Amino acid sequence: MSRRTAMIAISPTTSGQWGMITAGQARGLGVSRQDLKRLIDDGTLVVADQATRVYRLAGAPEDPERDPLRAAWLQLGGAKPWHERTAGIPDAVISHRSAAHLRGLGDLIPHEHEFFTAKRLRPRRTDIKLRVRSHLGPDSWELWDGLPTRTVPAIIDDLLADGEDESAVAQVVWDALNLGLLHRDELDVIAASHAAAYGHPDSGTFAQLLAGDGPTR
Template structure:
């Protein structure tokens, strides 16, 4: 029979590929029972982050750990590496959480927000779920997690009608980061222009107004100052 040290080594093989985190379901696959997990947690060798997700002792803490734990809980039996190899992983970080994770604007993220392909429940009050069919081009990896790329994040937040001051900063940062352009954003924001004080369908005027509100940081060059060619 394995000792606690033996169980820990088996768990470490899982956790080292998942930011030091593991799920109870993954532990069960290597023979570690729920009771053994509890004993390891009570002894301080594991830290419980949420129901069914733990951090291995000695793993450096990260501001993203709770977001990662919630993501792991969507498919607790599957390893993170297998999930991010999917065309579109189940549970893509989105909306406010996507903006925060990618350093877009300065929105507070009081929920861990994800986009999922179909309606589903969650045991966590800290999670907000949005139902949409994402395409492979809609997401990328950020800090090891699948996240909606800046263009898609802007569209989602505009559809959710976050305030214009915050959205302006996110639009500016999305352009400066090179993920999208003024013209592309103008096209995608046309359906929401009238919600932000522009004329119906006036996506380009909306983007221009956002850039004026957000301002152009020093060293940004002409990326924001020069309009896209017609």
Template sequence: MRMVQAITSLGAYTAGQWGLVTAAQAKGAGVDSVTLLRLVDAGLLVRVRHGVYQLAVSEESAHLAEKAAWLALRPAVAGWVRPKLDPDGGVVSHRSAALLQGLGDLVSERIEITVPRRRATRDSEVKLRGRPLDEDEVTRVDGLPVTTVERTVIDLLNDRVDASHMGQIIHEANRRDRLDLDVLAEKVGCFSRRYGVTGRDGHALIEHLLSAVQDGRARAR
């Protein structure tokens, strides 16, 4: 297949997937592996991660690594036809979800994705979390399924992320009207003792986490 024809064939995917296409999708579009490599060698495609490529002339897209990792979970299926709760796919979660939502400043060495059932990956840059999610625990950020702010906070508390980081995330989310603290308090009381708060008082836990942010700012001054 000629390269111009191949790029045209891949356009059906790249136009709806942030300029990305998987090797499996390329094969389904009639672009064989030899032609795919020729497109890379010619600088028309850029390898983003194993089995996922970006059209070199596509517009810049934020969080490209997370998008490529999500596509790779179900590489033969177009991203735009996948439901939010894809039984064969996943949802960006935990630290990666906080990053996509622009909350806090957590750093994660791996892209975290929650999948509905336990499965393995050979990608050392991806961490899969096996856990079923409900429809109302998932939203979309730039077309990518991501856990809601509330679900993200709960997941991070369960991971024992330190109080100052949690306080910052909760503070920012509340300030932007993206989190109802009263509703959150009803769901996080079980984490109180982990953070040195007696009982199972969700409101007391939230106050403790927010105070950790204030104390940190005071020390910084």
């Protein structure tokens, strides 16, 4: 296959995946390993962050904040195309700190790429944290910037269930309320589930603390 033919084959996929493609997707499009190697050797494709066998088009617009997470998500899907992975219940949904950071909520820094996955996967990377959950409710995730991501109420619930610092979660709540991404009745339900674990016998007080004037940045 010529370089031009290989580029024509992968272009529709890369254009819908932030300029990226996995080796498995390329093979599914008829691009052999040898053809793919040529594109890598001549600099047309470069390795995307630390994602093994995920490549991005050289010269495609880069987003240093989001590209590593995008590449990690693509790596988890192997040869499956984006549209297949996002139809129905996704096989990997961005969660916890990664989801909050992606949506610009709070100040929690993700030290790993965090996902809920439908089954156990072995990405062979130390910077990916997977939690297996065989069923995710359809109202607990949504597409955000093209990535399956936990909804804002679910993100807050996940962070509290993980025992994150109360003031850090309060900043996430504060941002979400101010952006109109969270309703107070949703917060009340979440607070009721975690108040005791955080030492607040009164869930209403806990919700009030989380929704207060917000921690000082």
